[in-house]
Amino acid sequence: MAQYTLNVNGEDRSVEADPAMPLLWVLRDLLELTGTKYSCGIGQCGTCTVHLNGSPIRSCSFPISGAAGQSITTIEGLSAKGDHPVQEAWKEMDVPQCGYCQAGQIMTAAALLESNANPSDEEIDAGMTGNICRCGTYKRIRSAIHLAAEKGGAK
Secondary structure, eight states: OEEEEEEETTEEEEEEEOTTSBHHHIIIIISOOTTSOOSSSSSSSOTTEEEETTEEEEGGGSBHHHHTTSEEEOHHHHOTTSOSHHHHHHHHTTOOSSOTTHHHHHHHHHHHHHHOSSOOHHHHHHHTTTOOOTTOOHHHHHHHHHHHHHTTSOO
16 A cells, blocks of 8 residues: 545545555545546546546546646536536537436546647547447537537636
8 A cells, every 4th residue: 555645626635545546446435536437447438537637547447656646637626516618518418318428528528628629520529539428429429519619618
């Protein structure tokens, strides 16, 4: 076990964990931030996406030892009131069906809009590749990203 200090959603947090423990389990089990979900466990589906220094990563396969001293943003930290342009667009476009993958989808979309304020359909598809929605709401996801871009995208 080792002691780690992480900056999570703008707040320094200390945890004791095995260096190989995935960041997902640190967030969920040790810090009680349960908005980030577990799905495949091998970094293939995108459900567990969080931002590390502003870039999207798969937290289920990223060890805590690699996150120490860095800035982490979870879905809880994207906006204080759930009013990030991507979150608002998600609601307006009625994107979720079951909703399980949505935190990862939203975090990936927010990072995409940070790097590209007005992406084309092709750029959205490329930027969202690897984020799996079992309900198949991909067209609504794309529409919501376009709407979020119109609203100012990145916050």
